[in-house]
Amino acid sequence: MDNQMNPILINNSKLEEIKYKELYRVTEKFHSTMNTNTVLAEIIQTLKKVFPQYDYYLLLSNDYDTSANLPIKNLEYKSENAVAISAYMNASIELEESDYPIMYAPLNGKQGVYGVLQVKSYLMTPFESSQIDFIRLLANTAGSALENAKLFQQSQKLIEDLRLLDEISQKLISTKNIKEMFRYLYEQISHLIQSKRIGFIMMDEGVPKVLEGSSDCFHEPSFESMINTLLEKTNNFDDALFMAEVKDMPEYIQAQCSSFMSVPFCYNNSVKGLVIVLGDEPYSFSFEMFRLLQSLIQRSSIAVSNLLLREKLENMVITDHLTKLNSRDYMNERIEISLKNDYEGTFILIDLDDFKVINDTYGHQIGDEVLIQVATIIKNNLRSTDIGSRWGGEELAVYLPNVPLEDGVKIAKRLLHLVSTETKPAITMSCGITHWLKGSETNFKDLFSQADAALYKAKNSGKNKIVVYNGATVEVCK
Incomplete structure (x- = not known):
């Protein structure tokens, strides 16, 4: 009997051999992968092989994109589990004193702690020192592997982000x-x-x-x-x-x-x-x-x-500096485009009545303010597709693409009323309106001549009114 080995010692020796073979195997596995899910899965599988009598959980922060098949719990700083937080913060093994022992092993890397491994026993006996040492070694090895995997993934993500940012920058430049x-x-x-x-x-x-x-x-x-x-x-x-x-x-x-x-x-x-x-x-x-x-x-x-x-x-080129309406050249270009592409359009030529009296009575600064007031009324009553411009001096113009004559007259009447009631000092205006329809072969010069003739009639028939050019005649509309 003296020459025979104690069966318990044989079993312990065999268990130690299995444990460290598993540790060697899993270390090789860790070094061959840059995937965090693979590392986490290997931790659980190895422990279940070596210590099948325990339950295992990975306590991780929410910045891990992990598999739903793994036993993972969130590790929150405000958690009531003070022992787990202590293991994480102190980077050390912590044991929870209870009827059934619980161990918390931090997943330590060189640059930080990447989570905590929770080991729950259903036996009333405490963890053996050899078990604690093995789990510590496994957790530290896993922590280093997780760190390497995360750093690799971060570097890949950084390269991807830089490539994407470069693509976005090139697109914006163009x-x-x-x-x-x-x-x-x-x-x-x-x-x-x-x-x-x-x-x-x-x-x-x-x-x-x-x-x-x-x-x-x-x-x-x-x-x-x-x-x-x-x-x-x-x-x-x-x-x-x-x-x-x-x-x-x-x-x-x-x-x-x-x-x-x-x-x-x-x-x-x-x-x-x-x-x-x-x-x-x-x-x-x-x-x-x-x-x-x-x-x-x-x-x-x-x-x-x-x-x-x-x-x-x-905008400075196409905008009148004083009134902030469009310039005459810009309106000319837009009308030429509209004559080619649209079905119809209405052109309104506007002149402020007795504007010289305003300048002579109140001064040119007040005259400019009145002009700005009128321009603001025009801008506030046009669609984004309509164009208001300063035609020159106290002459203004409005072009309404794809607007029939009847609607153009309604808009002119509204502007006429608002200008006479909302300007200070009060001023009135006269309007000449013309309209074109696709197929009429009307050009820009025709539109201006027609509106100008109608405006001349409005100015010389009492002012503060609208005159519509209708074929070869003009019609007073007030």
């Missing part, structure tokens, strides 16, 4: 229209950040303006206070802002969203704007998303600014 640019930016941000509530804000003569391409909600009056608050928080477009929760923000912001990001797009202090992305739930966005949004907007800023400045210059 975009010729500001509406198209912000529409494209909306689509890209929506895809990258997974949010449909995106706003583009820009200062326009000291007032924040919601640009086209923004989500509809940003045009609602209830968002005005929120936008003004964010401008203050971002130091008037200078700083980026990331809020995973808005519980400390004013109630009117909490009523609109549960989380948000805002990133400025500025260039040489000549263009200042803000991109705002809203989340419907707390923690809708990760910090990585925030950094990606910053990179995207930073890369887009030059293209956006250049296009905005170019459009501003183009």
Whole structure:
């Protein structure tokens, strides 16, 4: 008997051999993969082979894209499980004292802790030191493998993001229209950040303006206070802002969203704007998303600014400096295009009655203000497709593409009434109207001559009236 080995010692020795063969095997497996799901699955499979009498859970933060087949629980900092949090924070094995022992082993890497392995026993005996040592070794090996896999995946994601950002930048550089640019930016941000509530804000003569391409909600009056608050928080477009929760923000912001990001797009202090992305739930966005949004907007800023400045210059060319109506040359071009492509159109030539008296009585500055008042009335009563222009001096013009003569007369009557009742000092105006129909072979010179003849009749028959050119005759309509 003395020469025979103790069966218990043989069993223990065999178990130790199995344990370390498994540890060697799983270490090789860890080194051969860069997939976090594979690493996590191997941890559970190895432990079930070596210690089938225990239950195992992986306590992980919510930034893992994990398989639903794995026994995973969320690891939250506010969790009531203080022992698990202690293992995570202290990067050390922790044992929970209870009738049935529970062990918490941190998944340690060189740069941090990547989760906690929970081992639950259904035996009343405590864990043996050899079991603790094995689980510690496995957890540390797994932690290093997870770290390598996450770093690899992050590097791949970074390369992918940089490639995508470069593609977006190239697309923006080639975009010729500001509406198209912000529409494209909306689509890209929506895809990258997974949010449909995106706003583009820009200062326009000291007032924040919601640009086209923004989500509809940003045009609602209830968002005005929120936008003004964010401008203050971002130091008037200078700083980026990331809020995973808005519980400390004013109630009117909490009523609109549960989380948000805002990133400025500025260039040489000549263009200042803000991109705002809203989340419907707390923690809708990760910090990585925030950094990606910053990179995207930073890369887009030059293209956006250049296009905005170019459009501003183009608008200066086609806009009258005083009245902000379109220039005469711009209207001429638009009428020529309309004569080729549209079915019909109405042209209204306007002259302010006795405008010289206003200038002589009140001075040229007041005269300019009256002219601006009339121009504002015209702009506020036209569609986006209609064109109002300063024809020269106190003469103005309105062109209504695809508008029949009857409707054009109604619009002229409304303008006539508003000008006579809303200008200070009060002034009246006279209108000459003409209309063309497809197939009539009318050209631009014809339209102007007809409207001018009708306007001449209005001025010489009492003023403050509308005269319609109808064939070879003119008809007074008041």
